[in-house]
Amino acid sequence: MKISHPSLRTILAGSLLVFPSATALVFAQGGCPPIIAALFPKDASNPSGQYFPGDRSTGEGSADLPFSFENPSCVKRQYTARISVEVTNYGGETAILIKSDESPFGPIDRDANKAQFMTDATSELTQTRMTPQREALGIGEIVYVESKSECPPVGQAAYAARVGPMVVPNVKLKGVAWAGNATVQVTLDGPISVELAKAAVAEVFANLQKADFSTAK
Numbered sequence: 001m002k003i004s005h006p007s008l009r010t011i012l013a014g015s016l017l018v019f020p021s022a023t024a025l026v027f028a029q030g031g032c033p034p035i036i037a038a039l040f041p042k043d044a045s046n047p048s049g050q051y052f053p054g055d056r057s058t059g060e061g062s063a064d065l066p067f068s069f070e071n072p073s074c075v076k077r078q079y080t081a082r083i084s085v086e087v088t089n090y091g092g093e094t095a096i097l098i099k100s101d102e103s104p105f106g107p108i109d110r111d112a113n114k115a116q117f118m119t120d121a122t123s124e125l126t127q128t129r130m131t132p133q134r135e136a137l138g139i140g141e142i143v144y145v146e147s148k149s150e151c152p153p154v155g156q157a158a159y160a161a162r163v164g165p166m167v168v169p170n171v172k173l174k175g176v177a178w179a180g181n182a183t184v185q186v187t188l189d190g191p192i193s194v195e196l197a198k199a200a201v202a203e204v205f206a207n208l209q210k211a212d213f214s215t216a217k
Contacts, residue, residue: 031048032047032048032049032061032063033049033050033051033059033061033216033217034216035051035059035211035213035216035217036049036050036051036059036060036061036085036087037049037061037063038207038210038211039061039085039087039184039204039207039208039211040061040063040083040085040203040204040207041065041083041199041200041203041204042203043065043066044063044064044065044083044200045063045064045066046063046064047061047062047063048061048062048063049061049062049085051216051217053216053217055090055091055092055093055094056088056089056090056091056094056097057088057089057091057213057216058086058087058088058089059085059086059087060084060085060086060087061084061085062082062083062084062085063082063083064080064081064082064083065080065081065082065083065188065190065192065196065200066080067079067080067081067190067191067192067193067196069168069169069191071151071167071168073151073165073167074151074152074167074168075151079152079168079190079191079192080190080191081171081188081189081190081191081192081197082188082189082190083186083187083188083200083201083204084186084187084188085184085185085186085187085204086184086185087182087183087184087185087208087211088182088183089181089182089183089211089213090108090181090182091181091213091214095181098110098181110178110183113176113178113183114140114141114176114177114178114183117174117176117185118134118141118143118176121143121174121175121176122134122143124174125143125144125145125172125174128145128147128172130145130146130147131145132144132145133145133146137175137198137201137202137205138177138202138205138206139177139178139179139205139206139208139209140175140176140177140178140184140201140205141175141176141177142173142174142175142186142198142201143173143174143175144171144172144173144174144188144194144197145171145172146169146170146171146194147169147170147171148166148167148168148169148170149166149168149170149191150165150166150167150168151165151167151168152168152191168191169191169192169193169194170190170191170192171188171189171190171192171193171194171197172188172189173186173187173188173189173197173201174186174187174188175188175201175204175205177204177205177208179205179208179209179211182208182211182213184204184205184208186201186204186205188200188201
């Protein structure tokens with residue numbers, strides 16, 4: 001069946017019209033909506049976020065990731081990285097916006113969308129003057145840079161010009177994945193090892209595959 005462009009414009013306009021009422025609902029509930037909290041790794045804490053239900057639903061949120069770093073050069077303490085997500089799901093009539101065999105004129109191409117995100121993310125991380133590493137991860141793709149920093153200042157050391165050797169691992173990471181008609185963009189930043197950062201993002205991607213946006217509020 002041939003899909004005309006006027007129909008796409010009509011659907012786009014309709015999806016925008018539902019946003020005001022959805023926004024009022026989400027802010028009235030407060031806290032972190034379950035559909036957003038469910039995307040985070042199981043060991044994440046202090047989640048916050050918002051969700052806008054509807055045929056074209058969107059949401060965002062962030063949470064802390066625990067990481068206990070121990071080194072004789074540093075005072076033993078907990079360090080925290082932060083992970084953030086942005087999710088969009090095209091359900092109901094807006095599913096026609098996704099390019100597919102059933103909707104060949106859909107303006108949203110999953111592969112092109114992911115490729116553009118990765119290009120932009122790689123360019124952004126290049127500004128750190130480090131070389132970004134780009135990899136496939138589960139159903140998605142990530143790009144990251146890794147560095148080492150000195151031990152965080154404690155007590156009087158907070159006023160010292162240097163508080164320790166460069167031993168604490170730090171990661172800046174961005175990633176994207178599609179699962180059906182839902183996509184998630186992930187940002188992770190803070191003192192955490194590359195291995196743990198990858199594991200956390202892989203868990204987000206896996207959780208996206210299990211998310212049921214049709215019943216989310």
